[in-house]
Amino acid sequence: MNPFTLEGKTILITGASSGIGKKIAMLTSQMGANVIITARNEYKLKETLAEMMGEGNSYILADLSKQEEIDYLVERLPKLDGIVHCAGVGSRQLCKHITREEIDRVLGTNFIAPVMLQTSILTKKKLNKGASIVFIASHGANSPAIANAVYSASKGAIISYSNCLALEVASRGIRVNCISPAMVWTDLVVKDGIDEETLHQDEQHYPLGRYGRPDDIAPLAVYLLSDGSQWMTTTNVKINGGG
DSSP states (O other), rough: OOOOTTTTEEEEETTTHHHHHHHHHHHHHHTTEEEEEEEEEEHOOOOOOOOHHHSEEEEEOOOOHHHHHHHHHHOOOOOEEEEEEEEOOOOOOOOGOOHHHHHHHHIIIEEEEEEEEHHHHHTTTEEEEEEEEEEOOOOGSSSSOOOOHHHHHHHHHHHHHHHHHHHHGGGTTEEEEEEOOOOOSSSHHTSSSSHHHHHHHHHTTSSSSOOOHHHHHHHHHHHHHHHHEOOOOSSSEEEEEEE
16 A cells, blocks of 8 residues: 555645646646646646646636635535645845835735635535645745745745644644745746846755755655645645755
8 A cells, every 4th residue: 555645635736837836736646636726827727737647637727816716716626635735926025125015915825815715615615534735835934034024924924824724624634734945946936036147056055956846845745645644734844955
């Protein structure tokens, strides 16, 4: 018996149109899950779906910053055995330049959206007993960096929320864990306002000599979704190349 298989499980993955979310979607399908992916970009969702394995996968287009689209998504979901909350945005803003608009933008996507989605899923009783909920947080929540305050705060908030959620759903055997990657080569990093030469210089300071890749994160998500982690909850797993 393979404790890491996802055969027979139905998994929802948000932010699956690119980066870490896309790789998690691809790997969970390879591990036998029926995967439902969601994001705002239909063209990219279709690209992700085309690269996934199996016949039971599907996508639902939704903008999770809008409550009506959260409701639309949840109404169309079957009972779930797992969720990966991966949708997110970055932010590079010095503290002296932070605006209310930037706070609303970043916390709206990185904190409010997953919390309200999770609320709707719980209210509509869309989670099976023994399900696994995974939040993609960030090493930045506990590792301060210049111009990273709003982003770090949003990820710290989701970690704190996940710990409380875990206690509330534990009686049904539902697990809640976070993954906190350090720097990972995704569009979020490349478009973050730092030139690539500086990023390549910085990654040499990591003990393993490089930033992460989405492929480095996806297997950890699969583990947390699988029965191999059935005694893990309220855990924040740091994956950072030693950095």
